[in-house]
Amino acid sequence: MQTEILSYEADGLQMRSHLYVGDSSSVRRPGVLVFPEAFxxxxxxxxRAERLAAIGYVALACDLHGEGIVHDDLEAVMGLIAPLQKDPARTRARAGGGLETLLARPEVDPARVAAIGYCFGGTMALELARGGGEIAAAIGFHSGLATAAPEDAKNIRGKVLVCIGADDPGIDAAQRVAFEEEMRAGKVDWQMTLYGGVVHSFTNPDAGRLGRPDFARYDARTDARSWDEMLRLFDETFATAS
Known part of the structure; x- marks a missing residue:
């Protein structure tokens, strides 16, 4: 496994993202942006990026807050995320910096690039697609679905998959319905998978650290199921693009 820290500027921040490449083959491979949770x-x-690299993808785990900073206070993090939610251009700029950096890598086939994300990272993947980013697929795991610019769904070039806990308090039925309407209006090739009895952060084994099991709770079965859904979409999408 080859790893490298890549630095680039996005939204006025100096980002420090981590690149993972499984081997030294000269053959260009599909690339995947991995956007993290809000922290x-x-x-x-x-x-997750390392796991993708191990099965043949070139994966870039993307910085969110600049300088590789990771926060541990939920209230403080929500204060940082709120301005980005109100201004999709800033979210897209941070995501777009990662995309430009990944596309520039000689290991990556630029026609076969996807973006995935967790929690706010899923929002980043979706906003990158709404902004017309050159990605073949955008996948969100327990991702926020709302956007301040739903009309931009018409710019989405690739396929969309969102994997959502049916009982996630942060992504209620009204938000899901609005997302469906947005995708239909934009004529997007989209899918939404709901997992019964599942709440937020179901992919993160450390979700329990929040101490709020009714809001955020790991679910191993749903983690595995949603990962498999992503891989199936990758197989379908990248086979078409190759």
Whole structure:
């Protein structure tokens, strides 16, 4: 496994993202951006990027807050995220910096690039797509679905998959319905998978650290199921693009 820290500027911040490449083959491979939960680029997103690299993808685990900073206070983090939610251009700028950096890598086939994300990272993947980012797929795990610019769904070039806990207090039925309407209006190739009895952060084994099991709770079965859904979409999407 080859790893490298890549630095680049995005939204006025100096980002420090982690690149994972499984081997030294000269053959160009599909690339995947991995956007982290709202706290920043921690072990969860890095481990997912490393896992993707181990099965043949070039994965970039992307910084969120600049300088590789990871926060541990939920209230403080929500204060940092709120301005980004109100201004999608800033979210897209941070995501777009990662995309430009990944596309510039000689190991990556630029026609076969996707973005995935967890929690706010899922929002980043979706906003990158709404902004017309050159990605073949955008996948969100327990991701926020709302946007301040739903009309931009018409700019989405690739496929969209969102994997959501049916009982996630932060992503209620009204938000899901609005997302469906947005995707239909934009004529997007989209899918939404709901998992019964599942709440937020179901992919993160450390979700229990929040001490709020009714809000955030790891679910191993749903973690595995949603990962498999992502891989199936990758197989479908990248086969078409190759």
């Amino acid at each position: 920043g680029l921690g072990d969860h997103a890095k481990s």
